[in-house]
Amino acid sequence: MSQLLWQKPGVKVDARIQQFLAGEDVILDREFFVFDIEASRAHAEGLAAIGILDDDELDALRRELTALAEDFRAGRFVLDEQYEDGHSAIEARLVDRLGDTGKKIHTGRSRNDQVLVATRLWLRDRLECVAEVSREVAEVALARAEAERSVPLPGYTHLQRAVVSSLGMWWAAWAEGFIDNAWRATQTRDWLDANPLGSAAGYGVNLPLDRDHTTAALGFGRMQLSATYAQLSRGKFEMAAIEALSSALLDLRRLAWDLSLFTSAEYGFVELPSQYTTGSSIMPNKRNPDVIELMRASYSAAAAARTEIEQLLSLPSGYHRDLQFSKGAIFHAFGRGLAALELLPDLLRNLEWRQDRMQAALEPSMYATDLAVDMARQGLPFREAYRQAADPQRWAQGDPHHSLQARVSPGAAADLRLEVLHKRLQALAAA
Structure with missing residues (x-):
C-alpha cells in the first residue's frame, strides 16, 4: 500500500490492522471513482476562485483529472490495494504527475466530505436509473393494457378463484404501480440533491470556500448548508434512496409471483420467451422460470442493505468509522436491484398469454x-x-x-x- 494520507513520522502501521481498517474500501470505491474525480475538479475550481490555486495550477489539475477518469474507464488506471481508498488514489496520482500542485488539491476538504459528495452524486445517478426503468415498465404495461383491455383473466384472492378480471386490469395495475415508483425515485433524487462538498470533516474550514460554485458545477439543486448536518445526514439519505428502490422491487416481487404462478402447468396462462428460462441439470423435460424467480428474490438485497445501514446509525454526532460499511450495502442493493428491474420491460413486452387456458379457468x-x-x-x-x-x-x-x-x-x-x-x-x- 502506498504512503497513507494520515501517516506521520514515528507512527507504526501494522499491516493486519491496516487491512482490517481498509477492508474492501478501495474495491468498493471503484463505483464512486468517476464521481469523486468530478467532485475533485469542482473543488479545484472553487480553490482557484479564492486564490489558493493560480490559473496554471487549475489548468494542470483539470487536465490530469480528465486523464485519470479516461484512464480509469479504459482500464489503464486500476484502483487496487496499493491505495488505501479512492480518495487517496486521486491525490497520489495528482502528486505523482504534478508534484506540489497535486499536493494542494486537498486544501479545505476532508475525505469525509469527499465520500459524502461522491455518494450523493452516485445515488442521484442510480435513482435516475430507477425512475427511467420504472417509466419504461409503465409504458409497456399501458400499451398492453390498451391492446388487451377486454381479454378475460381469472381474478384471485387468497389464491382462490374470485371474480372475472381482465388483462386490461392486470396491466393497468402494474402501469400505475410503476408510475408511482418512478415518482418516488424522482422525488427522492430531488430530496438528496444537496451539495455537502465544503463541509470538510463536519465543522467547516478557515477558508471562504466557494460552495456556491461547487454546487452549481456539480449540478446540485441546493447546498447542504450546515457542515455538521452534512455528517449527520450520512446513512439517512442512503436509506431513503434504498427505500425508493425498494418500492419498485416490491412491485417487481409481486409481479414475478404472478408470473411464477401463471407459468406453472396448474395455471398455464403465460408462455415466457425461451431466453427467460433455463433447463434442469438432471430432468430433460424441464424449462425453469429462473429469471422471474431471481427477480422475485431481488428485493432481499435492498431490505438487507437498509437494515445494515440502519444498524450503523446508533451514533452520536460527528464522523465515525462505522459509516464506512454503508458503501457496500448501497452498492449491493442497487447493483442487484437495478439488474433485475432492467430486465423487466423486455420480459413484459414479449410474454404471451394462453387465452384458452384463461377462459377455461372461468367457472x-x-x-x-x-x-x-x-x-x-x-x-x-x-x-x-x-x-x-x-x-x-x-x-x-x-x-x-x-x-x-x-x-x-x-x-x-x-x-x-x-x-x-x-x-x-x-x-x-x-x-
Missing part, C-alpha cells in the same frame, strides 16, 4: 359477486342479496365479456381510465 362461482350486486341494484338489501347469491344453485356459467362491461366503477374493467395514467406518465417525463 360459474366467479359470477356470484356480479349476481349479488345486480340484485342490490334492483333494490334488495345487499346482505340479503349476498346470502342468495351464495347459493350454488343460482350460479350459471356467465359471459365474461358481459361481466367486464358491467364493471363500471372507476378503475374497473369497463372504466380503466388509461388516459389518466398516460397523463401522469407524461408529467413524469417533464419532472
Whole structure:
C-alpha cells in the first residue's frame, strides 16, 4: 500500500490492522471513482476562485483529472490495494504527475466530505436509473393494457378463484404501480440533491470556500448548508434512496409471483420467451422460470442493505468509522436491484398469454359477486342479496365479456381510465 494520507513520522502501521481498517474500501470505491474525480475538479475550481490555486495550477489539475477518469474507464488506471481508498488514489496520482500542485488539491476538504459528495452524486445517478426503468415498465404495461383491455383473466384472492378480471386490469395495475415508483425515485433524487462538498470533516474550514460554485458545477439543486448536518445526514439519505428502490422491487416481487404462478402447468396462462428460462441439470423435460424467480428474490438485497445501514446509525454526532460499511450495502442493493428491474420491460413486452387456458379457468362461482350486486341494484338489501347469491344453485356459467362491461366503477374493467395514467406518465417525463 502506498504512503497513507494520515501517516506521520514515528507512527507504526501494522499491516493486519491496516487491512482490517481498509477492508474492501478501495474495491468498493471503484463505483464512486468517476464521481469523486468530478467532485475533485469542482473543488479545484472553487480553490482557484479564492486564490489558493493560480490559473496554471487549475489548468494542470483539470487536465490530469480528465486523464485519470479516461484512464480509469479504459482500464489503464486500476484502483487496487496499493491505495488505501479512492480518495487517496486521486491525490497520489495528482502528486505523482504534478508534484506540489497535486499536493494542494486537498486544501479545505476532508475525505469525509469527499465520500459524502461522491455518494450523493452516485445515488442521484442510480435513482435516475430507477425512475427511467420504472417509466419504461409503465409504458409497456399501458400499451398492453390498451391492446388487451377486454381479454378475460381469472381474478384471485387468497389464491382462490374470485371474480372475472381482465388483462386490461392486470396491466393497468402494474402501469400505475410503476408510475408511482418512478415518482418516488424522482422525488427522492430531488430530496438528496444537496451539495455537502465544503463541509470538510463536519465543522467547516478557515477558508471562504466557494460552495456556491461547487454546487452549481456539480449540478446540485441546493447546498447542504450546515457542515455538521452534512455528517449527520450520512446513512439517512442512503436509506431513503434504498427505500425508493425498494418500492419498485416490491412491485417487481409481486409481479414475478404472478408470473411464477401463471407459468406453472396448474395455471398455464403465460408462455415466457425461451431466453427467460433455463433447463434442469438432471430432468430433460424441464424449462425453469429462473429469471422471474431471481427477480422475485431481488428485493432481499435492498431490505438487507437498509437494515445494515440502519444498524450503523446508533451514533452520536460527528464522523465515525462505522459509516464506512454503508458503501457496500448501497452498492449491493442497487447493483442487484437495478439488474433485475432492467430486465423487466423486455420480459413484459414479449410474454404471451394462453387465452384458452384463461377462459377455461372461468367457472360459474366467479359470477356470484356480479349476481349479488345486480340484485342490490334492483333494490334488495345487499346482505340479503349476498346470502342468495351464495347459493350454488343460482350460479350459471356467465359471459365474461358481459361481466367486464358491467364493471363500471372507476378503475374497473369497463372504466380503466388509461388516459389518466398516460397523463401522469407524461408529467413524469417533464419532472
